[in-house]
Amino acid sequence: MSKPAITVAITGASGALYGLKILDLLRERGDVEVHLVVSSSGWLTLSTESPLSREAVHAKADVVHTPKAVGACIASGSHESLGMLVAPCSMHTLAAIACGLSSNLITRAADVTLKERRRLVLLPRETPLNLAHLRNMQSVTEMGGIVMPPVPALYHQPKTIDELITDTARHAIELVGLKQAGRKVWRG
Ligand SMILES: Cc1cc2nc3c(=O)[nH]c(=O)nc-3n(C[C@H](O)[C@H](O)[C@H](O)COP(=O)(O)O)c2cc1C
Secondary structure, three states, rough: OOOEEEEEOOOOOHHHHHHHHHHHHHHHOOOEEEEEEOOHHHHHHHHHHHHOOHHHOOOOOEEEEEOOOOOOOOHHOOOOOOOEEEEEHHHHHHHHHHHHHOOOOOHHHHHHHOOOEEEEEEEEOOOOOOOHHHHHHHHHHHOEEEOOOOOOOOOOOOOOOHHHHHHHHHHHHOOOOOOOOOOOOOOO
């Protein structure tokens, strides 16, 4: 039987490491087919924040799509999928999703995820936030999406940036409905 599919998009906000960590954790699980789309600005931030080549990033996914490929399988609701994570999510992509603009494969796949009532998890990164950002987050939430700004929990006293990112990435994956072993849980 084929594995359930999941889509991961990396857009041009700071925080490419969140997307990369999500890809690594999904690969580690081995029980999902990962479809990856990186926007052109996503490649720009990736090259600023990570030494990985495009090939190395592509190797983390099972299927790679370009943002222009609006006819790819993930652009259709008939493509069965657990959901989609956009990590990090730029204010540009957030605005496009909030307005239902499907001008590239990332925003189209997000639109389809919402219309099929599947899990859409956005990790928007900007600070401070203007009213447009806040309104767009509200719209996406009203449409059923989950807005999860990557704000770290410090009560576990993380020692490294990798620890912070891993904890957030595990949380984001759980929001798509995939239980993550090793997620730090507050025991009271
Ligand atoms: C180094 C760098 C860092 C950026 N950081 C952010 C950011 O944190 N949040 C954001 O919304 N946009 C950020 N931007 C701007 C976006 O990349 C830009 O708005 C772009 O159009 C987003 O396109 P996309 O949504 O198709 O990826 C950054 C751009 C660069 C070059």
